[in-house]
Amino acid sequence: MAKKSKESVLCFYVFFFIISFNAISVSAENCDATTGIFKHNSPYDNNRRLIVSTLPSNVTAHGGYFNGSIGLGPDRVYAMGKCAPGAEPDVCSHCIKTTSEGLLQICPYQTDAFLWSGNETLCLVRYSNHPFSGLLVMEPHAAISNTGNLTMNQTKFDSVWRNLTFGMIAGTTSSSSGANNSSKYYVYDVAPVPYFSNISALMQCTPDVSSKDCNSCLGTNVIDYENCCRGHLGGVISRPTCFFRWELYPFSGALDKITLRSASPPLPPKETRISGGIIAAIIVVIVVTIILIAVGLNIICKRRKQKQEIDLPTESVQFDLKTIEAATSNFLSATSLDKVGLVRFTRVCS
Ligand SMILES: *[C@@H]1O[C@H](CO)[C@@H](O)[C@H](O)[C@H]1NC(C)=O
Ligand SMILES: *[C@@H]1O[C@H](CO)[C@@H](O)[C@H](O)[C@H]1NC(C)=O
Ligand SMILES: *[C@@H]1O[C@H](CO)[C@@H](O)[C@H](O)[C@H]1NC(C)=O
Ligand SMILES: *[C@@H]1O[C@H](CO)[C@@H](O)[C@H](O)[C@H]1NC(C)=O
Ligand SMILES: *[C@@H]1O[C@H](CO)[C@@H](O)[C@H](O)[C@H]1NC(C)=O
Ligand SMILES: *[C@@H]1O[C@H](CO)[C@@H](O)[C@H](O)[C@H]1NC(C)=O
Numbered sequence: 431m432a433k434k435s436k437e438s439v440l441c442f443y444v445f446f447f448i449i450s451f452n453a454i455s456v457s458a459e460n461c462d463a464t465t466g467i468f469k470h471n472s473p474y475d476n477n478r479r480l481i482v483s484t485l486p487s488n489v490t491a492h493g494g495y496f497n498g499s500i501g502l503g504p505d506r507v508y509a510m511g512k513c514a515p516g517a518e519p520d521v522c523s524h525c526i527k528t529t530s531e532g533l534l535q536i537c538p539y540q541t542d543a544f545l546w547s548g549n550e551t552l553c554l555v556r557y558s559n560h561p562f563s564g565l566l567v568m569e570p571h572a573a574i575s576n577t578g579n580l581t582m583n584q585t586k587f588d589s590v591w592r593n594l595t596f597g598m599i600a601g602t603t604s605s606s607s608g609a610n611n612s613s614k615y616y617v618y619d620v621a622p623v624p625y626f627s628n629i630s631a632l633m634q635c636t637p638d639v640s641s642k643d644c645n646s647c648l649g650t651n652v653i654d655y656e657n658c659c660r661g662h663l664g665g666v667i668s669r670p671t672c673f674f675r676w677e678l679y680p681f682s683g684a685l686d687k688i689t690l691r692s693a694s695p696p697l698p699p700k701e702t703r704i705s706g707g708i709i710a711a712i713i714v715v716i717v718v719t720i721i722l723i724a725v726g727l728n729i730i731c732k733r734r735k736q737k738q739e740i741d742l743p744t745e746s747v748q749f750d751l752k753t754i755e756a757a758t759s760n761f762l763s764a765t766s767l768d769k770v771g772l773v774r775f776t777r778v779c780s
């Protein structure tokens with residue numbers, strides 16, 4: 431039994447590495463080292479872990495939106511946590527917790543990081559070594575799009591899509607100008623495309639920025655989507671200050687539905703779309719990953735041969751997959767997870 435669980439742990443690490451790899455393609459855009467880097471276990475790292483560990487309780491204690499800082503001088507960490515309006519405290523807390531943990535994993539040394547993510551609700555975790563409250567921050571940004579292609583007349587589709595998205599930007603920035611709480615700058619809307627489907631979209635800015643800045647941030651997200659991904663069936667564009675997602679099915683701020691959908695035939699798996707400069711770096715990572723996986727598999731297979739263990743710890747492996755799915759549903763980046771690849775990989779492992 432102990433041997434089996436050891437092997438499943440090994441398997442888990444191999445899988446987790448794949449997820450990390452998937453995360454890198456996005457994390458390259460969620461972590462920002464331009465204002466600095468830090469070492470593992472440095473005072474900044476410890477402050478970062480501390481503030482992030484208290485975020486779930488502080489965010490829920492403040493009605494779903496909290497900003498604060500811990501530490502002094504160059505080791506001071508400013509952080510913000512936010513849940514979608516109306517999120518139950520336990521759901522919000524869970525979202526902030528898993529998103530924070532994801533961020534700690536994908537941004538191991540960059541002083542600035544942000545991640546909009548969530549399973550049952552949408553939430554944001556963000557930290558930096560400089561105060562950012564009230565500032566419009568556009569970079570880095572992350573873009574993910576559905577690889578599926580639109581099957582209807584693009585011109586007709588665009589007229590509904592643009593009317594919806596530009597109408598929503600106006601609605602987001604005008605509706606809740608007074609309140610300084612989690613409800614500010616949050617809009618979810620649906621528009622029917624005749625004889626085709628319904629477009630569902632969500633827009634959100636952090637409550638600290640001005641409505642003018644919120645407007646320009648969301649406007650850029652919509653234009654970015656059109657530039658990178660027009661003709662596809664959905665997508666997410668996120669920046670430190672704002673978030674935009676649209677799909678051809680209803681969702682309520684939850685990103686898990688992307689993962690769930692990718693498992694069912696109608697919608698193909700998601701894919702990250704990234705700028706050319708990063709591709710080279712990613713290719714290097716892919717190659718290294720594949721080598722490491724091959725080495726990892728070799729070890730597993732050799733051990734298994736040596737021990738003459740014929741029966742596969744199927745349950746363990748299934749559990750691992752579930753664990754991974756649970757873990758990945760909390761990453762925005764995990765939406766790029768190729769389930770087919772994952773399943774194929776399981777077979778190799780067994
Ligand atoms: C807005 O909310 C934040 C987070 O709770 C709080 O720190 C800040 O003091 C509030 N600002 C105003 C003007 O109420
Ligand atoms: C969060 O709350 C804890 C108490 O639960 C407090 O000690 C801590 O300083 C708070 N974090 C921030 C950043 O204010
Ligand atoms: C929190 O946000 C408010 C405004 O939204 C700002 O006045 C305050 O300085 C922020 N606190 C920190 C520690 O950044
Ligand atoms: C979408 O269209 C592009 C180019 O026309 C094609 O390369 C791609 O395979 C298509 N994707 C799907 C999922 O059909
Ligand atoms: C799409 O619809 C527009 C406007 O209705 C029309 O002008 C165009 O010819 C159509 N394109 C195709 C490929 O059918
Ligand atoms: C455009 O959106 C508005 C709401 O923002 C709606 O009332 C109107 O019917 C829409 N027009 C078209 C052509 O879809």
Ligand SMILES: *[C@@H]1O[C@H](CO)[C@@H](O)[C@H](O)[C@H]1NC(C)=O
Binds near residue numbers: 516610614
């Ligand atoms: C935010 O403030 C507005 C206006 O005061 C209020 O209607 C709304 O319920 C508040 N939302 C939350 C989540 O506290």
Ligand SMILES: *[C@@H]1O[C@H](CO)[C@@H](O)[C@H](O)[C@H]1NC(C)=O
Binds near residue numbers: 622627628
């Ligand atoms: C679009 O939404 C309307 C009402 O919200 C619903 O009646 C209709 O069935 C939906 N259409 C599709 C294709 O899902």
Ligand SMILES: *[C@@H]1O[C@H](CO)[C@@H](O)[C@H](O)[C@H]1NC(C)=O
Binds near residue numbers: 524550686756757
């Ligand atoms: C979503 O979160 C809830 C707890 O809040 C958990 O029970 C559920 O399994 C999660 N779903 C996924 C797909 O991870």
